Amino acid sequence: MATKGQPVYNVYPLTNYTFGNKQPKLEKDTSVQERLARLRSSYEQHGMRRSVEAVLVVQEHNTPHVLLLQLGLNHFKLPGGRLRPGEEEVEGLRRKLTNTLAPANPSLHITWDVGEVLGVFYRPNFDTVFYPYVPPHITRPKESRKLFVVQLPERCVFAVPKNMRLVAVPLFDLHDNLPRYGPVITALPAVLSRLRLNLQ
Amino acid sequence: MATKGQPVYNVYPLTNYTFGNKQPKLEKDTSVQERLARLRSSYEQHGMRRSVEAVLVVQEHNTPHVLLLQLGLNHFKLPGGRLRPGEEEVEGLRRKLTNTLAPANPSLHITWDVGEVLGVFYRPNFDTVFYPYVPPHITRPKESRKLFVVQLPERCVFAVPKNMRLVAVPLFDLHDNLPRYGPVITALPAVLSRLRLNLQ
Numbered sequence: 001m002a003t004k005g006q007p008v009y010n011v012y013p014l015t016n017y018t019f020g021n022k023q024p025k026l027e028k029d030t031s032v033q034e035r036l037a038r039l040r041s042s043y044e045q046h047g048m049r050r051s052v053e054a055v056l057v058v059q060e061h062n063t064p065h066v067l068l069l070q071l072g073l074n075h076f077k078l079p080g081g082r083l084r085p086g087e088e089e090v091e092g093l094r095r096k097l098t099n100t101l102a103p104a105n106p107s108l109h110i111t112w113d114v115g116e117v118l119g120v121f122y123r124p125n126f127d128t129v130f131y132p133y134v135p136p137h138i139t140r141p142k143e144s145r146k147l148f149v150v151q152l153p154e155r156c157v158f159a160v161p162k163n164m165r166l167v168a169v170p171l172f173d174l175h176d177n178l179p180r181y182g183p184v185i186t187a188l189p190a191v192l193s194r195l196r197l198n199l200q
Numbered sequence: 201m202a203t204k205g206q207p208v209y210n211v212y213p214l215t216n217y218t219f220g221n222k223q224p225k226l227e228k229d230t231s232v233q234e235r236l237a238r239l240r241s242s243y244e245q246h247g248m249r250r251s252v253e254a255v256l257v258v259q260e261h262n263t264p265h266v267l268l269l270q271l272g273l274n275h276f277k278l279p280g281g282r283l284r285p286g287e288e289e290v291e292g293l294r295r296k297l298t299n300t301l302a303p304a305n306p307s308l309h310i311t312w313d314v315g316e317v318l319g320v321f322y323r324p325n326f327d328t329v330f331y332p333y334v335p336p337h338i339t340r341p342k343e344s345r346k347l348f349v350v351q352l353p354e355r356c357v358f359a360v361p362k363n364m365r366l367v368a369v370p371l372f373d374l375h376d377n378l379p380r381y382g383p384v385i386t387a388l389p390a391v392l393s394r395l396r397l398n399l400q
């Protein structure tokens with residue numbers, strides 16, 4: 001096992017980025033029940049769902065912030081989503097990021113610089129609970145969520161679907177805030193701590 | 201930023217290892233007050249304390265477990281400790297591991313295979329609170345604790361100081377168990393989740 005230095009991530013000011021909006025991107029399901037029913041039927045057809053998500057870091061007043069998509073008042077998620085059956089992870093994450101965050105004008109598109117895996121969370125059952133491991137006696141988790149750090153360029157243009165907001169949340173607000181952000185997002189400060197965040 | 205696969209960690213059964221004991225290794229301080237007084241005086245002399253700690257993973261009944269040192273009923277810690285002023289991190293961690301866990305007989309010593317940094321936690325003030333980041337407006341944290349994953353060999357002999365126990369705790373017991381294990385150890389399942397744990 002090779003000792004490696006801490007990977008460096010350059011963190012640029014939020015004000016470097018331009019935020020526009022675009023057509024709403026409606027969620028496929030309108031309730032938790034509907035979402036779980038869809039998970040179950042896709043599991044029967046294709047096996048474990050594979051999701052990939054991006055951790056994008058910016059800074060404000062010299063503090064690292066993570067970019068989250070906010071839906072409504074209380075629903076926060078990382079950009080990303082479900083892979084198609086057989087789809088490669090990094091390609092799939094790029095597709096999802098362009099889909100959700102890139103402007104309509106292709107000349108403003110960037111090639112998403114997908115870096116290391118920061119963590120993997122599992123949904124053992126057909127419910128909404130996730131753990132950073134497969135619990136004992138679970139042989140077939142129903143979903144995996146793999147988090148990749150994505151190095152943002154120094155500047156770029158985002159276009160956010162009109163039914164969502166893109167918010168920058170400081171690490172200290174995510175940390176230890178399970179009720180607001182859930183088990184995956186609240187673990188971001190810990191899983192990011194191995195990186196050397198280079199505030200520009 | 202290069203995309204890298206998930207590092208592989210080979211996890212061997214707990215029963216592969218032999219556990220003996222050796223002379224007690226007394227802690228330098230007998231109370232939290234004493235410990236904080238020592239931290240303050242070393243900070244005045246040498247600046248921020250640098251600690252390094254090892255995450256050693258074994259398996260029992262096909263579930264990954266982390267090796268922790270237990271002192272008394274309720275005090276758990278990762279093997280490792282404070283670096284000397286100027287001491288290199290990996291060398292210092294190896295010194296600490298040999299000191300705490302190696303048998304007296306040098307022919308039974310191993311070269312500790314120190315791998316990647318899993319996370320870094322900071323103590324912003326002269327108290328017992330740690331965060332996986334430096335909080336805003338803290339310019340000089342008082343201590344950093346850097347966690348390295350250490351690949352165990354397939355078999356080896358440990359000798360544990362008589363005043364401590366070496367315990368193997370499953371990930372599901374560490375997770376979300378802040379009151380028992382504190383903010384660093386309870387984050388281990390999340391920071392380990394990026395590794396591909398290869399259960400042997």
Ligand SMILES: [Zn+2]
Pocket residue numbers: 027071075
């Ligand atoms: Zn939603």
Ligand SMILES: [Zn+2]
Pocket residue numbers: 060065168170
């Ligand atoms: Zn802010």
Ligand SMILES: [Zn+2]
Pocket residue numbers: 227271275
């Ligand atoms: Zn102690």
Ligand SMILES: [Zn+2]
Pocket residue numbers: 260265368370
């Ligand atoms: Zn066990």
